[in-house]
Amino acid sequence: MKKSRLPSTRPATLTLLALCSLVIILAASYAQTLAPDLTWANAGADGGDLITAAATRGVPHPSGYPLYLLLARLFQAIPWGTLAWRTNLMSAVFAVLAVTLLFRHVERSFDCPSAWLTALLFGLSPLLWSQAVITEVYSLHVFLAGALLYCYRFVAPSPKNSFFEGTLLGLAAGNHLTILILAPILLWKGGGKAKLFRLSGMLAGIGIYGVLPLHARSGSPVNWGNPVTLQNLFWLVSGSLYQPRLGNLSMIEIVERLRGWAGILLNQFSAVGVLVGFYGLLSPVMASQRKVTLWIFFAFSLFSVLYATPDSYLYLLPAMLVFAWWIGGGLYEIKASFLQKFPQTLKIALFSLIALTLWLRAMFVTLPQVNASQDDRAVEFAEEVLSQAPPEAILVADTDREVFTIWYFHFALGTRPDVRIVAEGLLPFEWYQQTLHSTYPDLRLPSQGQATVATLLMLNADRAVCLLNDTGKPHLTCTGYR
Known part of the structure; x- marks a missing residue:
């Protein structure tokens, strides 16, 4: 009589080791370049406003960012480092978490090697790295976008889960309102009951904006809009101060911004990475998610191009997250279509070469661009x-x-x-x-x-x-x- 064998834990162990190695690499890279105090690096001028508002229980510039304020307050309670460093650390933590979610997303959709390379490429890309080492809302923004996409893709439908997804969307809007670009995708998912639960959850999550009137009554010297009335709260949350900037561009400026958008895409992933990404988008493995990801990519890109501020390129981060997902699909498709018959040793050598190339590019090209550790x-x-x-x-x-x-x-x-x-x-x-x-x-x-x-x-x-x-x-x- 043969003994029954327990299921092998090797794939799960390898996945865990891959994830741990990824976290260590990113944590070391971000720690090396993290700003030790307040910084102007990487379009980080808003940092002083956000840190001060969180520290004094105030209200920062529109749209108020209540979720960010509450989380920043927790990080500011860390008993070491400057107040700014503690808040900068929050950006690094959520950047690592965003990349971790991307790894899990690609690993569950395709395989572990494709997920590891994709996550490393995204984690060491200039745009994400630049925001991981300063005080800004965008690391948290891309983490929440990744969490919502992960829920959309993998969370089983149920009333409880639908309400949770909606609540997460509402809370995410309490960090950055552009996350509502994802609302049509998430709210349309499932049947009538699921949509109702998701909508109810979203409305509950958006209730986090009730934090702002409470902060406005705290006596803080940072109190944008003084949102103690509905009119003032609407002025703050709607971003009325900045609305004239949306679409206020000439055709020449739009063309220049489109060129800049293409340059940013190339700068994030290199020409090879961009080609692999579009190959992944068009491959069969992305067929079921093609429309959804195209909507996310182009909606965030369009907003970034049409919003007439010097730092509007930062709104591209969720679009870059989706593009990284395409790269993961492209890597998997290339492996399945062209490398299937290659010896295992050759596959490992090729994987190692790609990883080494990504690391060298990050250290010698990207790091000098984003390093905030010396900016005083x-x-x-x-x-x-x-x-x-x-x-x-x-x-x-x-x-x-x-x-x-x-x-x-x-x-x-x-x-x-x-x-x-x-x-x-x-x-x-x-x-x-x-x-x-x-x-x-x-x-x-x-x-x-x-x-x-x-x-x-x-x-x-x-x-x-x-x-x-x-x-x-x-x-x-x-x-x-x-």
């Missing part, structure tokens, strides 16, 4: 400004880099509590004047119709006035100092 421009700027500012001076900041950097050092770290920070571009807004009044009761403010820097300075003529300059030296120019 924001710290140097703030230290010079705050060390040289006269006592009780009014510091007038204009650009996002100036405003958010000084907010971080002044409000979050408590540096130079005697000075008064004024964001010139926000002065015309009533909510900002209200925030200034509650933050600095001794500051004399103009009426709303006269809310200019000149009027403000005239009303506070007894104080020195300093203009900030983040692009050249000196960073601080003061008048009226006695």
